Amino acid sequence: MSTAHQHQPSPPASPPEAAGPPASETFLNGLWKENPVFVQVLGTCPTMAITNSVRNALAMSVAVIFVLVCSNALVSLVRKTTPKEVRIAVFILIIATFVTVVDYAVKAVSIPIYQAMGPFIALIVVNCIILARAEAFAYKNGVFRSILDGFGMGFGFSIALLFMGSIREILGAGTLLGYPLFGANYQPWVIFLLPSGGFFTFAFWLLIFAWWRERKDKRAKATRPEAGQLEAAPQ
């Protein structure tokens, strides 16, 4: 615990590696520009498995944000004392500890939610987003920035889950958070609640984002023709 006290005094205004971008950017990066689900395509399993209703998506988001922020903070605290060779093992142990906490907390709060999530609470351990952030960010940055990054990525994940969950619940059951949206005559589009609906909805969002990015690239090319030609080389 002595390492914790060494790092604690560093004030939020001047984190140890202050050379990077401003703190707000660290937070916003995860939300949109580097959205863990839609841009980096990480953590796909819970994204599709848990999003058949908005309530489950929200519960999953809260659990992931908690684990992500706590593990980022702890990894960042122990980063100076952790040898490079065993870092992955240390990360996984830290993450598994917090997941155990969440597992028991959810069970204590609501049994229906716990049952709806099935094995996916325990599987937060192997959610690639959390390990990726520990390795790519928290191991190299100060505590304050790591916590911010955890919140940013966590909220980015939640946004993605809500995008998925609301589409699937509205189309598949005709409800939002359990409240009926359309009249009694609405014929639910059950396929969106089934596993294949998860694949289709996720593909739909990826298509939308790809289309949007391509349109932006085309506009950039129209304004700067000579630079655009280089970028437009086929993948």
Place this chain on the structure above:
Amino acid sequence: MNNVSSAFIFIDALLIHNFVLSVFLGICPFIGVSNRFETASRMGIAVIFVMIVSSSLAYGINLVLLHFNAEYLRIIAYIVVIAAMVQLVEMFIKKTSPALFRALGIYLPLITTNCAVLGVAMLQTSRGYNFVQSFFFTLGSGLGFTLALIIMSGIRSKINLNDVPSIARGTAIVLLIAGVLSLAFMGFTGLGG
């Protein structure tokens, strides 16, 4: 749950509740390594091996943890066993087939964070399978994972020759196909009663 026959558990995990296509476990390697038949099939074999060893060990560990009333250590203990097993497989493949080692690339160490492997261990514990049942459950899940991977690699090798719209290239088209495959696998519902 304990009176279910092993054969049914096997078929259930292999086809009806296929790990990739209907339980959403192991999607990352499914998208990542399914572009060539060679890598897909060998990845499948590596995953089956890790699954069988780690879930048998997990079965023993669970008994020990229950004996000491330490179920809260379950997640941690399981993930440590899996990580150790993956390390072993990685060293083995590196020694015997460096080409395969390069082809699997980052996805080999990532078997550790393959939700399918931990998922098998957690599910067989929570369903209270006995040792034989959990062996067939693991075998079925592993084969189901490999089956999905191989089917997808076959389709993707055809797709590479087609003119896919530029926005759908990459992950999106794979997900769309997976959705259709998942619909097809729903046809197995009801198999075996």
